Amino acid sequence: MKTILLITTLVVLLSCFTSCNYDSYLLPQNEELLASSEMLQTNETGLKSAEILPGSMCEPVWIPLLHKDQLEVGAMILSNSQSQLFIELKGNDQFEIESIQLWAGNKFSLLPANKNDQPLPGQFPYKMAKQDAYHLIIDQNMIGPNYYFPEGKKLYIIAHAEAIDKQTGEKKSAWSCGQLLNTKSGASYTEYYPCIPTGGGGCFPHLAFCGPESNGNYYFDNTLEENTQHITADNEELIGSVRYEEGKIIFNFSQDWSFFGNTPIASLFGCDTPGGELTELESGPLEQLYDDFYITSAYYPYYVIQLNVQYCTTSN
Known part of the structure; x- marks a missing residue:
């Protein structure tokens, strides 16, 4: 031995x-x-x-x-x-x-x-x-x-x-x-990488943010012609994508990630420039079409969007 x-x-x-x-x-x-x-x-x-x-x-x-x-x-x-x-x-x-x-x-x-x-x-x-x-x-x-x-x-x-x-x-x-x-x-x-003696698994809530980070804040840039951007979880993991089309903000998640809770859209604001004055926005109900989820919203050049999401796994 x-x-x-x-x-x-x-x-x-x-x-x-x-x-x-x-x-x-x-x-x-x-x-x-x-x-x-x-x-x-x-x-x-x-x-x-x-x-x-x-x-x-x-x-x-x-x-x-x-x-x-x-x-x-x-x-x-x-x-x-x-x-x-x-x-x-x-x-x-x-x-x-x-x-x-x-x-x-x-x-x-x-x-x-x-x-x-x-x-x-x-x-x-x-x-x-x-x-x-x-x-x-x-x-x-x-x-x-x-x-x-x-x-x-x-x-x-x-x-x-x-x-x-x-x-x-x-x-x-x-x-x-x-x-x-x-x-x-x-x-x-x-x-x-933690291991779990009992096998692990379950669903775990997180906050997530839309668009690239700028000075500690995340802004979805709606001025880009190709505006598909990342969704980033609070652990800095990229968990999906977000884009704007014809009055709709559309979300798509990677495998094992999804919306969580009764208020999946934690907050939604619009602004003209990053760091500018924020306007709180009302959004329509969250709807699903195939693998995409979407809400309707007034157009703004930039959005600040926070999401309630969850990561689900059956084992390590």
Whole structure:
């Protein structure tokens, strides 16, 4: 068994040494993680004192913590339940982890960064120091607006660690293995796809917006000759298209997405220019023709449209 684990570990490390682009590394469940019955309590937002229950967890995913993309100083171990993300960070035989800063989210627009898009670990929401191992529990509502683990949608984790060589005392800065954020930064991010021990599935509500984004707002541009534009969910996923034809605003959704609730059109405004004065509009009832849905509305050069939608899945 030890030989198998050693071979598996070497394969994982070799993959990260050659390239940090990966889908995920799945290893046999880590007994130490599952045996850890108490989470360390801290006053940081989103950290809790709780128990990890083996029956409610997926198989852990191991991610190396790397200094300059080649020297491993420890590992980040990931798992999740129906509604929580479990993270452990720890050193190895050569290094101990002095401190960690971590961010987890489903879109990079939520990442603390400077004007040059360089991450700011000091502003990451999860910070801990002087522990033998670092344990975090993050609720799904801390990942992003309307984020649900049972959807199985990927999330991003950026873990920064300060490590100390146990023999020499030399300090090393490390990041969780993954893809570089950008060419100007040595920071890398890890992609994680939650799994659900019970199989997952269900329908999950979201807000959606029509047209391209401009200064934090979405405007459907009705001045274009070819005016078919994207519908974007609040998780930044493109979920369908919208267009204007002969007094009708027409919506078409990708597979697994649809309108939700008694007020599918959450809000509808017209304006002459992006950023201009908004006029609230009345719309006719939502009607369906084949795969399209449509409402009638007065013509405006631009619209601001918010939709109540849902994503439905039977399993991960």
